[in-house]
Amino acid sequence: MTLSDFPPVAFTAMAFWAIGSLLRLSSRRRPLLAYASYGIMVAGALLLGWFIAAYWHTLERPPLRTLGETRLWYAAFIPVVGFLVELRWKIAWLKYYCMALAAFFLSINLAHPDVFDKALMPALQSAWFVPHVIVYLVGYVLLAASSAAAWHNIISVFRSGADRLGYAVSHYLALLGFVLLTFGLVFGALWAKEAWGHYWTWDPKETWAFISWLAYLGYLHLSAHGTGRDKLQWYLALSFLVLLVCWFGVNYMPSAQNSVHSYQPN
């Protein structure tokens, strides 16, 4: 599986999500149709999962090295969060946000195709590579979903008043996302010790990872202290912007000139 096989896979996945969503929305009182619609939406995510596995196999290294490669994982994971939230809290709307976000990630990849490159520089050849990056990925996915839920809550407060279940969703997604950010941070530190001799050097990437972690630490404490739920939705919705800076904004900072984490080869 190489990148020339990517566009058909991406378009098929997006088509699955679109068709599944339409079926689901029009299946009001027909349970059979509803099940079919789920099957189709889940198939979209599975298709991407299969592509990642096959691409990994051809590359002979984990496809986690470039931003484009990590976007593939986001596109596969984000819808899964939407499905799981529905399974657990019976909240249906989140999955549509999630599939839209995933389609957005796939579109970026379609517009800017990656270069097929098997090389994995020595710094990345480590047992820490996969856990560190995957944990961060899943953390980002959960926080993206949390932010989507928060935006939804903000909008629905204007329209129809507060929804306790909606608050619970954005809260628990943020909590789990924070847990994964913490693991990612510590794994990164342990890896940095093995790769570069010290666990923390205030490299711009590390600094921004720390800032995003503090932002969610702040959220949890505001929440523990009983700050109003409505205000907290704004906080969650906006914290994600800090994460976005950490994820791909860092490269544009003046401080990034001497960063050791270059997430784009050459």
Place this chain on the structure above:
Amino acid sequence: MMKAWFGDGGFRVSAMVAVLAVTIGFAVQYMIGTGVPVFHWPYNALFVAVFAALLLVFGVLFRNNTFVLWIGGIPFGLSLIFAIAFLSLIGGVIPQDGQVAGSLPGRLGMNRIFSGWPFLLVVLLFLCNLGLSVVWKTVPFRFSNLQFMLFHGGFWIVLACGLAGASDLQRVIIPVYEGRESSRAYIPHENRMMQLPFSVFLEDFSIEEYSPQIVLYDPQNDRVMSGRQGRETEVRIGYKASWPGFQVEVLDYMPHAIPDSSGTPRRTGKSEGIPYAKVRIVAEGTRVERWLNTGSPFIRPGVVQLDRYFLVMFPGSPKVFRSGVVLTGAGGRKTVDLEVNKPAAYAGWKLYQMGYDEKAGRWSQLSLIEAVRDPWLPAVYCGFIMIMAGNALFFWKGIKRRETV
């Protein structure tokens, strides 16, 4: 009065104190002009121990005092979290260790924010806040507070020991040539050499590369264009790639070869040979067969000119670089292979494969080895383990609870 300001949260005072701490920090930094003085072992350890003991005593004895309650409370903690985030933001935007001498950001220490006064003041206050909260959740001990103790206690230990121990951290670079021995190391930040308590003999330095790449080079725009590849993505016999107007197929490939007297490549050993590929270039009715090679310090690269472009074969990027070294000193005699991500421990030091002479690439005779000594590492790692344990409990709590917030 006391209650009105500090009681029941005291968000306003908390925010004011945090802002004040940052301001005073910058003022002190401006006036003194240098960062925080550093204390070495054992004074830094003494400081951490006394600090922790004081927090324990105050936390236990004055747990009903309004002022102490405020110091250890969430509003003050939150204000300090935002203050730390603010200072980190400065450190995340302004290049650290950059030369901005004389300018206002430079005088305020913004290019060395994490070793400056504002950061120190805020972190000290934060450690008070965090430490008190840990004491209150630990004494008396209750199992239901375990997650809090581990997470917050771990964070306290990492922050306190990481910062206090930074002065005892030694990171030095040992440059050593193949077949030679060295016990002298370079200290980057002080720009001087030091004597090590052991010596490093470099038996062998080697680099393995990924397979080479065939690309089209445009000298006018100094641009490299990779072609459309077929199924085969690695350069070897049968590899095909195409560019608008022509296509290339590899007919023969030798990963390690040198030319004989007539210029024809012959297979050789791994260490002296370079990759050679015989390619057939097909364009609008013409077809030619040529040898490409990646070149080395001793062999001219073999390229093919096509109009104003060149078809070239680039050496692959380094896959592994490895120093086989023999260490002698207080820890006896030890032979190890150093690679990136595979450091070795010796007599309290840890040795890392750091770099080599990049101009010479695979032919580098020089290896740069980093030696690190960090006596505080066990304490910091203990903190990391506590954080991860607390984190795992937190995760469990997060997925178990399903009711509303």
